[in-house]
Amino acid sequence: MAARRDNYSKVAIGFHWLxxxxxxxxxxxxxxxxNPDMPNRFALYQLHKSFGICVLILSVLRLLWRLGHKPPPLPAGMKRxxxxxxxxxxxxxxxxxxxMPLLGWAMVSSTELVIPTRIFNTIPWPDMPGLPRDKALSDIFKNLHYWIGRATIVLILLHIGAALKHHFVNKDNVLRRMLPFSKTKRGSETPG
Ligand code: HEM
Ligand code: HEM
Incomplete structure (x- = not known):
């Protein structure tokens, strides 16, 4: 396991922002x-599926990497x-x-409307193994994808709010140490 450090590594920052x-x-x-009024909806669906599978692959790699690399400590003085x-x-x-990508993949693999997934219109992506074509099942995945998607929006807003609070109110280096082009002051974890 890697030694504890003050800043996020380039790998952690790269994964985070990508x-x-x-x-x-x-x-x-x-x-x-x-939105039914949107033009080129089919192309958008294909792009959504392609980027979604990319997120799945990158996130599995990120999680495996993260299990062996501890993040820097949070500032002393943060409330419990x-x-x-x-x-x-x-x-x-x-x-x-x-x-979220697994739910999306399960949704398109079980819907009765069979539209093959080709990553960026080139690499064929298989259906999720073992899933039957069943509307009721696909609707469960669709609803979960919808509601967890909404929860993700809330979580992102809270996460951004927390990062901005650290930066502008606590004036610590929590945001700076996650930014790609920012020099953080070593040992400046304590607020103020
Ligand atoms: C982190 C990854 C993903 C996120 C954050 C995400 C997010 C979303 C959101 C917000 C919607 C709109 C839901 C609505 O308002 O009805 C949506 C719809 C959809 N997503 Fe994803 N998605 C992801 C990955 C995937 C993947 C990997 C697939 C398929 C391989 C997929 C397939 C779909 C489909 C087919 C819809 C349309 C559902 C419908 O027709 O109502 N998504 N996604
Ligand atoms: C979809 C968008 C985002 C996701 C999924 C996400 C996810 C994450 C995750 C999982 C971590 C923990 C990293 C680890 O220890 O492994 C993290 C840390 C962090 N994120 Fe995000 N993030 C997102 C957007 C943002 C944005 C827009 C900002 C800036 C305003 C931001 C600022 C930070 C900061 C400052 C940290 C470090 C917190 C700490 O040191 O404990 N993130 N993010």
């Missing part, structure tokens, strides 16, 4: 493509509920990053 941007894009695409909320959010994000 996946964060893709998930924000997926939510925007998801909301647009399900704040530490608990941060831990809860991060665990919930890992569940979402893997669970």
């Amino acid at each position: 996946i964060a941007l893709m998930i924000i894009g997926l939510i925007i695409f998801g909301l647009l493509m399900t 509920w704040e530490v608990a909320a941060a831990k809860f959010t991060h665990i919930a994000f890992y569940i979402i990053m893997i669970g």
Whole structure:
């Protein structure tokens, strides 16, 4: 296991922002493509599925990597509920990053409308093994995908709010140490 460090490593930062941007894009695409007035809906669905599978693969790699690499410690002086909320959010994000694509994949693999998934119109992606074509089952996955998608939006807003509070109110380096092009002051975990 790697030694404890003050800052997030380049790998952690790379994974964080690549996946964060893709998930924000997926939510925007998801909301647009399900609007019946939207032109080019079919292409948006295909892009949504392609980026969603990319998030699945990257998130599994990120989780495996993360299990062997502890994050830097949170600032001393954070209240116990704040530490608990941060831990809860991060665990919930890992569940979402893997669970949402699995639900989407299960949905398209069980719906009676068979539209093959081809990643970026090139690589064929199989249906999820063992799932029957069954509308009732597909609707369960669709509803879970819908509601967990809505919960993800709330969680992202809370997460951004917490990061901005650390930066502008507590004035610690929690946000800076996750930014790709920012020099963090070593040992400045204590607020103020
Ligand atoms: C982290 C990954 C993902 C996120 C955050 C995400 C998010 C969303 C959101 C917000 C919607 C709109 C729901 C609505 O308002 O009706 C949606 C719809 C949809 N997603 Fe995903 N998605 C992800 C991955 C996937 C994957 C991997 C697939 C399939 C391989 C997929 C297939 C679909 C489909 C087919 C719909 C349309 C459902 C309908 O017609 O109502 N998604 N997604
Ligand atoms: C879909 C969007 C996002 C997801 C899924 C996400 C997910 C995560 C996860 C899982 C962690 C914990 C990293 C670890 O220890 O393994 C984290 C940390 C962090 N994220 Fe995000 N994030 C997102 C967007 C953002 C945005 C937009 C910001 C900035 C405003 C941000 C700022 C941070 C910061 C500052 C940390 C470090 C917190 C700490 O040191 O404990 N994130 N994020």
